Amino acid sequence: MSTTDSACLPSIMAVLTALVLFTGIFSGFTDSDETTSTTLPLDPNTIARGQSLAYDYGCIGCHYVGSRTAAAFNGLYNSERLLTNENIIIADEAYLRESILEPRAKVPDGYARGIHPSDYRVRLNDQQVDAIVAFIISLADQ
Ligand code: HEC
Incomplete structure (x- = not known):
């Protein structure tokens, strides 16, 4: 025993x-x-830089709260997006980046394709895109 x-x-x-x-x-x-969940440094300076870039490059002109042209950045990060191909995906960092640079890759349902400028990949460098994405992420809970 x-x-x-x-x-x-x-x-x-x-x-x-x-x-x-x-x-x-x-x-x-x-x-x-x-x-x-993000590989970006979400420090206040990066976010502030992203915010002014978002104004300078016209993003806010379409992506403001209440806009019918495009979804507001507020609450966009990590939200579910229904795409025109009927897939539902999460608006993670990769999606945000792709949507900025390759707007035709995944088109959210309810918005017209061909309006989001297609030349940001030549007009924005990596750091600028990082900063804008950080800015959008910072608005996740708003
Ligand atoms: C002239 C209007 C316009 C401008 C300027 C514009 N966008 Fe867009 N954007 C759109 C539209 C319309 C869509 C949805 C259709 C599509 O994906 O092409 C979109 C889609 C997006 C998406 C995906 C959003 C979603 O609903 O899931 C992101 C992220 C985005 N844009 C970021 C940006 C950023 C960052 C800038 C500035 C660097 C910018 N956009 C400038 C019109 C615009």
């Missing part, structure tokens, strides 16, 4: 260790999910 008991102990320890490890990994996951 006592041999069985002591034989059980290591396996109980193993289960406990596994549990602790699993919880650790799991909370690690949720943590990193929150902090690395």
Whole structure:
């Protein structure tokens, strides 16, 4: 009997260790999910730069709250977008970037294609696109 008991102990320890490890990994996951959902540095300076670029390059002229021309940037990040091809996707960072640079790649339902300028990939450099995307992300909860 006592041999069985002591034989059980290591396996109980193993289960406990596994549990602790699993919880650790799991909370690690949720943590990193929150902090690395974006690869961009969301510092106030980048966001402010993105905001002025969004004005300078005319984005706000179409993407303002209440606009019928295009979706507002407010609340856009990580929202569900129904596309004209009937797919539903999440407006993650990659989608925002693609939508700015390749507007024909994925067209949100309810908006006309061919209005969003198609020349931003030559007019904006990577850092400018990063800053604009950071600005849009900063408006996620608004
Ligand atoms: C002349 C109006 C106009 C301007 C200027 C414009 N856009 Fe757009 N944009 C649109 C329209 C219309 C769509 C939806 C149709 C499409 O995807 O082509 C769109 C789509 C988008 C999307 C995807 C939004 C969604 O509904 O899922 C993003 C992101 C975006 N634009 C960002 C920008 C940024 C950033 C700029 C400035 C650098 C900009 N746009 C300038 C009209 C415009």
